[in-house]
Amino acid sequence: MDEIHESLSFLSGDLIKKIEESSIIKKIPRGTEILREGQYVKVIPIVLDGLIKVFTRFSDKELLLYYIRPKESCIMSFASSLKNDPSRVFAITEEDSKVLLLPVEEVPLWIKKFPSINTLFYQQYNLRYSELLETINHVIFDKLDKRLFDYLTKKASLTGQNPLKISHRQIASELGTAREVISRVMKKLENEGLVIQHQNGIEIMIRL
Incomplete structure (x- = not known):
């Protein structure tokens, strides 16, 4: 499975072999809810292709916390699985995605036997910590027009x-506000020449 080796090249060969033996690769259509709030986590996803x-x-x-890009995982799923707690987040595929699913019952054994797996989760903790701080700063300190424009440019880039x-309804859902508010602010961005609504x-x- 070359795509596993490519995505997890920083892990030891023995661990990659174990992952190949125990995990599955699944193609998931756009708009699929792959994790529900309150659900006990059975698998930890690593995105091989697509976006979650x-x-x-x-x-x-609802509030969008972060995106999971190729070669990334969901640290919230990882944390919930280790403590056997129900998930406090939910996840949806933004586009058609190919995902490697790690069985949670194997992960604690891999952590003990293959220390290199900690590299994956430390990277994800650092990345998500920074992204969550950015989200909090946006919500607390930025005006909605800046939040909306930053949201649009990031989504277009990804x-x-x-x-x-x-x-407008989907945007409102992801930014945790009302559709009418988004429509009003979108018109302001359009008047400023930042967006065109087709x-x-x-x-x-x-230029992105």
Whole structure:
């Protein structure tokens, strides 16, 4: 499985062999919920191709926390699985994805026997910590027009789409606000020449 070797090249050969023997690769269509809030984690995903978005929920509002890109994993799933706690987040594929699924019952054994696996999870902890701080800073300190524009440019960069085929309702859901608010702020960005709203998407008027 060359794609496993390519994505996990920093791990020892013996560990990669164990992963190949115990894990499965699954193709998951765009828009599939692969982890529910409150669900006990049975597998830890590593994205080989595609993109996954991870959310949290407060009351009736949802908030996008971070994206999982190729060669990355979901550290929240990892943490929940080690403690056997129900998941506090949920995850949805942003686009058609190919995912390596590690069985959680094997991971503690691998951690003891193959210390190189810690490299993977330390990297993910550092990455997600930085991204979560960035998300908190955006929510607390940035005005919504900046949050919205940063969100659009990041999504366009990650997906390679411009225009973005996305509704105001979906944007509102991912930013934890109301559709009417997004529509109003989107019009402000359009008046400033930062975006153009087409019938089939939102075009960002800068070079990504």
